[in-house]
Amino acid sequence: MNFALILFVLLVVTGVLWLADRLVARKRRAADAPSPWWVEYGASFFPVILVVFGLRSFVVEPFKIPSGSMIPTLLVGDFILVNKWTYGIRLPVINKKIIDVKDPQRGEVMVFRYPADPSLDYIKRVVGLPGDKVEYHHKQLKINGQPVPLKEDGNYLHPDRLYYSPQFAEKLGEVEHPILIEKDAPAFVPQVLNFPGRENCTYTGSGVTCTVPPGHYFVMGDNRDASSDSRVWGFVPDANIVGRAFFIWFNFNDLKRIGSFH
Template sequence: MAGYFSVFLVLLTLGSGLIWLIDHLLYAPKRKERIALAQGASEQPLDEETIEQIAPVPAITESAKSIFPMIAAITVFRSFIFEPFQIPSGSMMPTLLDGDFILVQKYAYGIKDPVWRSQLVEVDDPQRGDIAVFKFPLDERIDFIKRIIGLPGDRIVYRDRQLYIKPQCDEGEQQRDGLACGEFNKINLEIVNRDEFKQGAMQMVRLTESLPGVTHDVLVTPQLPELTERYYQQPGTRRDEWVVPEGSYFAMGDNRNNSQDSRMWGFVPKENLVGKAVFIWMSFDFENGPDSILPSWVPTGVRFERLGNIQ
């Protein structure tokens, strides 16, 4: 849907701009000539009503001239600077909740054209721990949001709810991006609480996960089995192990037992990246119970405490 809206904005901008330009170059000078001739034949200055009768501006031209600056500004802002997104599910809990409205920094990973999404300007590569929005590799009409866990060349293991990362290093290098070379680095986990979140009747455990340079919280549901039989099987590796190809990234949801991510479908190509999630600008509660007269999509409250930069 976001992709279709981007195309619509671009077409509306081009259409209104083209109408304005054609009128400015061809028809506006002719209207001015008619007004000048009428003014020369009149002894009194012409009022606005008379001018409108002599040289009327077509309604479509008036509309194009009025909306073009606004639509052009929106298109530039949304396509190249920031784009708003709504979090539609709980796969990034506890970092992002269903009902959060976020801003995505579009230029973080490069400037792309808004229609074909070809790279126009190289800016930066994703860093480990970034929360990134990207086009779902199996259906690019859908936008996904996950945390970047693995960089190109990394070897990733997710076993017994524990994450291990072995970075790709140059010969003789002892450390890469805060991780020891030549070994699997066990990513530290510390329990925060066991009673904040529930999945049905099951308690979820909130833990702090310490990636190099980035500390963030994750959720696990101990009662749920690891669905390793559904994991993406990369040729030449074990079921719960993956080697990130060049030009791709390994992404996971913070809600580890409730996220369809790289463990299930593979890697995120760099060209699929949309931008980096940086700010929560609004957050709604949707807690309409079965007895509520309000539809489920009507918010029941605003979570002002969640507004601000995304950690």
């Protein structure tokens, strides 16, 4: 469901009703006559929808985390806020950038429209920038030939399944963040899709090497062995970017998570 489109249609309909009353209908009815129901609804809902549409389109947008691909940074059920202007001002509905602000940086958590089905929103961490050579072999990440700093950081207890995963601290750019790597999971990438730019990637039994094309980004989940990401379905075009995730504002299962994540 394209909620932005639905909100835009409601904004247009209520706005037309409000404007029609101001310019035409109000002048034709008696001064003491009550406003018709369609005017009452239009006048009441138009300013509310206008504010919601403006905030959601240009300032922040709420999302709910549906899967465990970003564990331990983000958990299933986290309600997060996404900054809509960090990566540029975009026209709502068509998502066309009209003002540049800054480009995504390595280590940032980004929400984007899934390239294989733009009706779906995905969230992953930015790993590779345009022109980067990204290598992920034997579960070791390299960017442009340089190993990404990685150190052991204890174990992570999955609260829903009650088992432990090895946890590591990884530093991408200026961002140090936790990741999970299952030592017993295979190193190769299974079920690779035939995505645009597939020729930029080489797959082996130990992993994958990709060169990120211009205007695209390579993203990965923090739960490395339980994430379908750029290793599987390819690069994220700049046109698909929604914004930068930065704040957990609610979680029904764990209120202590409110306010965490930056």
